[in-house]
Amino acid sequence: MAGIYIHVPFCASFCTYCGFYSEVLRDSALAGRYVSALCSEASSQRGFFPQGAVIRTVYFGGGTPSLLSPSQFEDICAALAASFDLSAVEEFTVEVNPDDICRSGGRELLKAYRGCGVNRVSVGVQSFHDAHLKWMNRRHDAVEAEKAVELLTGSFGNVSLDLIFGYSGLTDEEWEADIRKAAALGVQHISAYQMSLDAGSMLSKLADKGCYAEPDEDACRRQYFLLQDVLDEEGFVQYEISNFCRPGFHSRHNSAYWAREPYLGLGPGAHSFDGGRRRSWNVSDLRAWLDGAAAEGETLSDADIYNEKVMLGLRTSAGVEATLIGESAKHNLSFDAATGRYSIGRRDMFVSDSIIRDYLKTD
Ligand code: SF4
Known part of the structure; x- marks a missing residue:
């Protein structure tokens, strides 16, 4: 996709x-x-x-x-x-x-x-x-x-x-x-x-x-x-x-x-992702973009990829696979045994940013 x-x-x-x-x-x-x-x-x-x-x-x-x-x-x-x-x-x-x-x-x-x-x-x-x-x-x-x-x-x-x-x-x-x-x-x-x-x-x-x-x-x-x-x-x-x-x-x-599928962004300021390790983005300036300013980009490390999966997955009610966060799963996530996934509880969605921070890795 x-x-x-x-x-x-x-x-x-x-x-x-x-x-x-x-x-x-x-x-x-x-x-x-x-x-x-x-x-x-x-x-x-x-x-x-x-x-x-x-x-x-x-x-x-x-x-x-x-x-x-x-x-x-x-x-x-x-x-x-x-x-x-x-x-x-x-x-x-x-x-x-x-x-x-x-x-x-x-x-x-x-x-x-x-x-x-x-x-x-x-x-x-x-x-x-x-x-x-x-x-x-x-x-x-x-x-x-x-x-x-x-x-x-x-x-x-x-x-x-x-x-x-x-x-x-x-x-x-x-x-x-x-x-x-x-x-x-x-x-x-x-x-x-x-x-x-x-x-x-x-x-x-x-x-x-x-x-x-x-x-x-x-x-x-x-x-x-x-x-x-x-x-x-x-x-x-x-x-x-x-x-x-x-x-x-x-x-x-x-x-x-949120599922980290590849996408191509066109136009000034648009971001692209190859579905693997490469993210890139066009300059957020119409005239510079019209003048052909090159896109910038970054190559994701393993920690970046893990963090993206956590940040993007926990935004959704489907959450993330238990194997992703494994041992670190804590009191502030709900576990669904049928799907084997952790997610943020319905009411806790309001404070999702602070919950997600608990699961991020720092290099
Ligand atoms: S300034 Fe433009 S992009 Fe921003 S909310 Fe208004 S219409 Fe939308």
């Missing part, structure tokens, strides 16, 4: 909390140059995958992939199809923002996606409350978010919706309403992230100036437990710290990351 990730480094504006690498798209010529360079990069990487690797997933992430025009999206897909065997692709995901789906031209975008084989969309809703959306500097309001999800569920049988919790001002009642609204809209998958102070984000600058204070850990824990309980009640299964799905609708692409 193998996957292809395409990083689209453009946003229409920056969200308050976001520290991802992207650029505000002001210049359509720049998007055109990006598409040409991406197509060339796809062709130059045609020999990337080890022999026998079968490409099962394609994922357009960002940034905001839905800022690409239908023809730009189609050009990239044509370049991918010319360079790789995509005949066994099972899951083809595009991340979209609600405002791009609702604006005039949104329907053409969805038509282009379907024509190119997209069978899953991931929509960044974050909240169904206008005051919070405004504070986050999102470009949509709650009505648009709902309309976008309805359009998407009408076009695709597999829709994922992103939500955010754990920020100052979000009450438990509002959070529960967000989760219930998402479930009621008929999506198959929900990713929910706790807001954090990401380096480079506006929010971390506000916090540094004393203009924003994160909610305390008890409030965040309460909202995380609410997330687990409400989604369980609504028929969703938790399969990773932040990811919940209706049975059978887990993200194949992300699950392959």
Whole structure:
């Protein structure tokens, strides 16, 4: 199993909390140059995958992939199809923002996606409350978010919706309403992230100036437990710290990351992994990438590989094989005798980072 990730480094504006690498798209010529360079990069990487690797997933992430025009999206897909065997692709995901789906031209975008084989969309809703959306500097309001999800569920049988919790001002009642609204809209998958102070984000600058204070850990824990309980009640299964799905609708692409399957990342800032010891990444700077800056990389040691297996495996509810951590298994993991695997208990997922640290090796 193998996957292809395409990083689209453009946003229409920056969200308050976001520290991802992207650029505000002001210049359509720049998007055109990006598409040409991406197509060339796809062709130059045609020999990337080890022999026998079968490409099962394609994922357009960002940034905001839905800022690409239908023809730009189609050009990239044509370049991918010319360079790789995509005949066994099972899951083809595009991340979209609600405002791009609702604006005039949104329907053409969805038509282009379907024509190119997209069978899953991931929509960044974050909240169904206008005051919070405004504070986050999102470009949509709650009505648009709902309309976008309805359009998407009408076009695709597999829709994922992103939500955010754990920020100052979000009450438990509002959070529960967000989760219930998402479930009621008929999506198959929900990713929910706790807001954090990401380096480079506006929010971390506000916090540094004393203009924003994160909610305390008890409030965040309460909202995380609410997330687990409400989604369980609504028929969703938790399969990773932040990811919940209706049975059978887990993200194949992300699950392959956690299982350390090979993937090729194209575009500025995109990471690649050969499935063995080699990780590499493109420069996180659009202009430098356009100018042909070489990718950097590292070769993993045995300890690195062990640590990756622990970190990635324990994020998931499937956990890790007992043989991986063997004797070191401690009180803070659950053991499933039927599968022979250790995993972090449901409620402890909230403190997974500190549990995982207990099992890492230092050189
Ligand atoms: S959250 Fe998404 S849309 Fe907002 S700035 Fe970050 S990448 Fe762009």
